[in-house]
Amino acid sequence: MNMQSPSRPGDMVGNMIEELEITVTDAAKHLGVTRQTLNNLINNNTASVSPEMAVRLEAVFGSTADNWLRMQASYDATKIRMRETEITKGLKRFMPSISKPEQPRLV
Numbered sequence: 001m002n003m004q005s006p007s008r009p010g011d012m013v014g015n016m017i018e019e020l021e022i023t024v025t026d027a028a029k030h031l032g033v034t035r036q037t038l039n040n041l042i043n044n045n046t047a048s049v050s051p052e053m054a055v056r057l058e059a060v061f062g063s064t065a066d067n068w069l070r071m072q073a074s075y076d077a078t079k080i081r082m083r084e085t086e087i088t089k090g091l092k093r094f095m096p097s098i099s100k101p102e103q104p105r106l107v
Contacts, residue, residue, distance in 0.1 A: 006074045009049045014042040016061055031056045048072050 017027045028038040033056065040047040049057070049072040054065035080087070 009071045010041040
């Protein structure tokens with residue numbers, strides 16, 4: 001089943017900033033982060049919403065920190081699943097050996 005990839009939270013933040021018609025600099029000030037930090041989140045495909053940033057986004061833009069983190073986790077899981085075959089090549093599931101149960105001893 002081919003599911004649509006979830007939106008990257010950084011893209012969502014960028015869209016919110018555009019809709020509010022504020023600059024990245026102004027949004028960064030409201031969030032209490034540097035402009036570069038917010039710019040990285042919005043424009044860098046490798047930057048993620050951290051727990052701290054999630055709390056900041058909740059306070060300034062709404063939604064909940066938990067929701068921001070779930071969106072990031074969903075995005076990350078989808079991206080890594082695209083590389084699952086490459087990552088797991090040559091790996092085998094660990095199966096512990098089952099030893100025979102001890103025979104009861106007569107006393």
